[in-house]
Amino acid sequence: MKIFKTLGIVMLLASGYVFAAGNSHFEVLAELDTGPGNVTATANGRIVMSQHQFYQPQYAVVEYKDHKLIPFPNRAWSAANSTAAVKLDSVLGIRSDANGTVWMLDNGMRSGVTPKLVGWNTKTDKLQRLIYLPTPIAPKDAFVNDFALDARHNHAYISDPAGGGNAALIVVNLYTGAARRVLEGHASVVPENVDLVIDNVPIQVKTTAGELVRPHIGVNPITEDLANEWVYFGPMHGLSLYRVKAADLVDESLTAQQLASRVERYSGKPISDGISIDKNNNIYLGDLANNAIGVIGTDRKYRQLAQCPRLSWVDSFSFGPDGLFAVVNRLHRSATLNGGDAQSKSPYYLLKVKALATGLPGR
Numbered sequence: 001m002k003i004f005k006t007l008g009i010v011m012l013l014a015s016g017y018v019f020a021a022g023n024s025h026f027e028v029l030a031e032l033d034t035g036p037g038n039v040t041a042t043a044n045g046r047i048v049m050s051q052h053q054f055y056q057p058q059y060a061v062v063e064y065k066d067h068k069l070i071p072f073p074n075r076a077w078s079a080a081n082s083t084a085a086v087k088l089d090s091v092l093g094i095r096s097d098a099n100g101t102v103w104m105l106d107n108g109m110r111s112g113v114t115p116k117l118v119g120w121n122t123k124t125d126k127l128q129r130l131i132y133l134p135t136p137i138a139p140k141d142a143f144v145n146d147f148a149l150d151a152r153h154n155h156a157y158i159s160d161p162a163g164g165g166n167a168a169l170i171v172v173n174l175y176t177g178a179a180r181r182v183l184e185g186h187a188s189v190v191p192e193n194v195d196l197v198i199d200n201v202p203i204q205v206k207t208t209a210g211e212l213v214r215p216h217i218g219v220n221p222i223t224e225d226l227a228n229e230w231v232y233f234g235p236m237h238g239l240s241l242y243r244v245k246a247a248d249l250v251d252e253s254l255t256a257q258q259l260a261s262r263v264e265r266y267s268g269k270p271i272s273d274g275i276s277i278d279k280n281n282n283i284y285l286g287d288l289a290n291n292a293i294g295v296i297g298t299d300r301k302y303r304q305l306a307q308c309p310r311l312s313w314v315d316s317f318s319f320g321p322d323g324l325f326a327v328v329n330r331l332h333r334s335a336t337l338n339g340g341d342a343q344s345k346s347p348y349y350l351l352k353v354k355a356l357a358t359g360l361p362g363r
Contacts, residue, residue: 025306025354026293026326030064031347035329037092038146038274039350040102041320042122043361048072048102049327049350052315053090053110054334060088061104064350072102073120089113093146093158095318096362101128105158107144115144117156117172131177133158137170144170145220146274146316149362152228153250159219159233164191167218169233171249182249182256188242188263191216191235196271198289198313198332206340215337221275221285226360232283234269241269241283241296267300276317276324278359284324286314293326293353310349319359326351 034057037050047064051057062069093105100123108115115138119129138144141163148157158170160181168184183189195214196203204212220236224246231249234241243266248259272285283296284305292307293314313331317324328351331337333344 026308026311027352027354028310028349029325029352030067030350032069032350033346033348034069035331035334035344035348036315036327036350037329038094038316038318039325039327040094040096040318041325041361042096042100042102043098043321044100045321046096046122047320047325047350048094048096050091050094050104052092052329052331052334053107054331054336055344056110060091060106061094073122073125088118093144095147095149096122097149098151098360098362099123103147103149103156105144105147107142109143114138115142117147117158119174129174129177131172131174131179133170133172133179137179137181139166141166146222148222148224148231150224150228150231150246150250153246155246155250157222157224157231157233157246157249159189159222161189161191161218161220161236164216164218167191167235169219169222169249173250180252182259183263186260186263188233188240188244188265189219189235191218191237192239194237194239194271196237196289196332198291201332201338203332203337204339205337212339221272223275223277223283223363225277225281226279226363232266232275232277234272236273237271239268239270241266267296268302269296270294270302273314274316276319276359276363278319278324278355278357280357282356284317284326284353284355286311286317286326288313288332295356297356305353314351317353319355319361319363321361324353324355324359326353 035052035055037052059071061072063072090110096102101119104118115133117131121128156172167189172179217236222233244263270287275285287294291311328349330344335342
């Protein structure tokens with residue numbers, strides 16, 4: 001077994017994959033000593049991960065390359081922009097498109113800066129697009145978290161759980177940079193009154209007054225089918241998955257009431273974070289309360305694919321050219337979600353998941 005160190009991150013790799021005993025549906029590609037946020041993969045196989053802000057990482061985004069984690073876009077760019085307005089502050093959502101652009105959703109919460117969507121062209125190694133999301137598109141309590149890219153309509157659809165009752169989707173025109181806040185307060189985006197309990201311990205947040213409260217988080221998981229027809233989404237703390245046609249999301253002539261009427265409940269789901277979808281419309285998600293990976297099939301029924309103590313908060317899924325990737329970051333043991341008590345420990349994981357069908361790289 002070889003040990004690689006870079007940027008203070010340790011990864012263990014045993015000549016390829018580390019297989020999880022008794023769970024043939026996933027493999028551990030790398031063990032990390034810093035908690036990842038989300039993961040994406042480009043069409044040519046580059047694997048890029050955000051680093052979760054709850055763990056105060058040195059770099060917001062890194063690339064997994066040659067069994068190492070290196071700053072992304074690159075060390076020189078990161079240093080040159082360390083004080084610039086374009087600096088990456090707190091990236092969670094990350095996706096790549098067919099043109100080789102890696103899109104990074106920066107919620108700006110570590111430094112209190114304006115949220116933004118940043119596109120980096122991996123072919124030219126240059127900034128492709130920078131779109132700011134100012135108030136009221138992203139209100140003061142915004143927590144822009146994850147998003148889906150729509151190549152057909154050239155839009156991005158961002159999930160913002162915000163304060164719960166004002167959760168919404170943000171629709172961004174990638175041509176013009178114009179953004180709209182839609183479905184705010186709709187049943188499909190606001191949290192349900194369900195607690196998340198993992199390993200018999202409830203998720204709790206300590207308020208400034210020292211009180212422990214159990215948070216209920218609104219819309220977070222979001223993806224779009226490969227035909228760019230349906231956008232699937234739902235509240236993290238919710239037991240339902242919804243969908244709406246992308247054509248309706250981008251139609252600015254629809255009133256709020258008309259758009260709301262076109263949202264449909266698609267299926268049940270467990271409390272979950274990031275999701276992805278394959279060419280057959282199987283939807284993959286982390287089953288947080290059960291330390292599991294699951295799938296919602298085309299029969300609209302949920303079932304588990306794998307359950308294991310290692311699957312301790314599976315946060316994100318993304319297809320690459322040779323399979324489906326996911327990350328494990330144990331957020332429920334972080335100080336933020338464990339009542340101020342930091343108990344989250346490495347190793348964290350980059351996973352390879354055995355999907356039921358192939359998918360689109362970056363999605």
